[in-house]
Amino acid sequence: MFTQRVATPPEVRDMVGSEATEVMRLLSESIGSLYPEGEAWLRKRLRDVSDGKALCKVVRTHDALSGVAIVTPKRSSAVKLSTLFVAEDSRGQGLGSALLDDVLIDLEVAGVNEVYVTVAHHLSDTLGRVLLPRGFVRVATELNRYGTGRHEAVFTRLAP
Ligand SMILES: CC(C)(COP(=O)(O)OP(=O)(O)OC[C@H]1O[C@@H](n2cnc3c(N)ncnc32)[C@H](O)[C@@H]1OP(=O)(O)O)[C@@H](O)C(=O)NCCC(=O)NCCS
Numbered sequence: 001m002f003t004q005r006v007a008t009p010p011e012v013r014d015m016v017g018s019e020a021t022e023v024m025r026l027l028s029e030s031i032g033s034l035y036p037e038g039e040a041w042l043r044k045r046l047r048d049v050s051d052g053k054a055l056c057k058v059v060r061t062h063d064a065l066s067g068v069a070i071v072t073p074k075r076s077s078a079v080k081l082s083t084l085f086v087a088e089d090s091r092g093q094g095l096g097s098a099l100l101d102d103v104l105i106d107l108e109v110a111g112v113n114e115v116y117v118t119v120a121h122h123l124s125d126t127l128g129r130v131l132l133p134r135g136f137v138r139v140a141t142e143l144n145r146y147g148t149g150r151h152e153a154v155f156t157r158l159a160p
Contacts, residue, residue, distance in 0.1 A: 010095050012102040015056040015068075020046045022065040023056065027085055035146060045070055045082065057102055059086075059095050066090035069099040071107070071115070078114040079107065084127065096130045104134060108159065116156040118142065124153035131155050 015023060024042060031038035048054035049070070059067040067090065070083040081103065086096045107115055119127045121141065128138065136155040145152040 010059045010061065010067075010093075010098045012057050012059050012098050015049060015058045017050055019058060019065060020050075023058065023068050026065050026068060026087060027083065030085060031083070045072060048072065055103070055106060057099055057106075059099055061090055061093075061095070067095040067099050069103050071103055074116075077112070078116060079112050081115055081117045084117070084130070100130055100134060104157075113159045114156065116154060118145070118152040118154050120146075121151035121153055127153075128155070131157075135160065 023046065024039075027042055028039055031042050035041060045054055046056070049056040053073065055069075055071040057069040058065055065087075067086040068083060069081065069085075072080050072082050074080050081100075084096060084100060086099075104115075117127065117131065117136065124138070128136075132138075132155075134157065136157040138153060139156050140154040142152040142154060144150060
């Protein structure tokens with residue numbers, strides 16, 4: 001009576017320039033509340049992406065932008081996953097995992113040895129559910145990084 005439906009994996013791809021406004025809209029609320037000067041920071045990152053200095057991956061569902069990952073180079077051998085975000089109503093469907101897997105493939109191809117993430121302390125368990133199964137290790141907590149009580153958890157992954 002019922003036919004089995006095979007779930008299609010979400011398509012993750014590089015952001016195109018015309019999506020920058022949507023990325024701003026998706027991230028502005030969370031970035032603005034988590035980090036001082038968050039919006040200015042994000043604008044700069046998106047300029048870096050269009051200049052080829054940073055990487056931005058997106059995933060869409062029902063034609064709306066539902067997830068974003070941004071990677072910025074830091075030291076010669078390390079990069080920072082500076083954003084991994086999925087819209088609230090699209091969480092728990094594998095989008096965060098798909099974004100991160102795609103980023104890690106690109107980094108492997110580029111020969112990057114180390115990727116790290118810093119995340120607001122209260123989000124560390126949620127992010128950890130995506131990071132830890134992929135070889136990230138929680139290595140530190142930066143106390144009061146963005147003001148009193150605003151600690152950041154630091155996760156690192158070395159290339160296998
Ligand atoms: C962390 C985040 C990206 C995960 O995205 P997501 O699309 O929900 O992740 P997935 O659906 O791929 O789930 C990843 C894992 O977490 C588990 N998970 C997801 N939501 C969960 C929940 N509420 N409770 C328990 N487990 C949960 C999933 O089962 C999955 O585990 P599995 O791989 O063993 O099945 C998303 O929750 C998010 O954007 N949070 C806000 C982060 C943020 O504010 N970032 C801004 C600063 S960087």
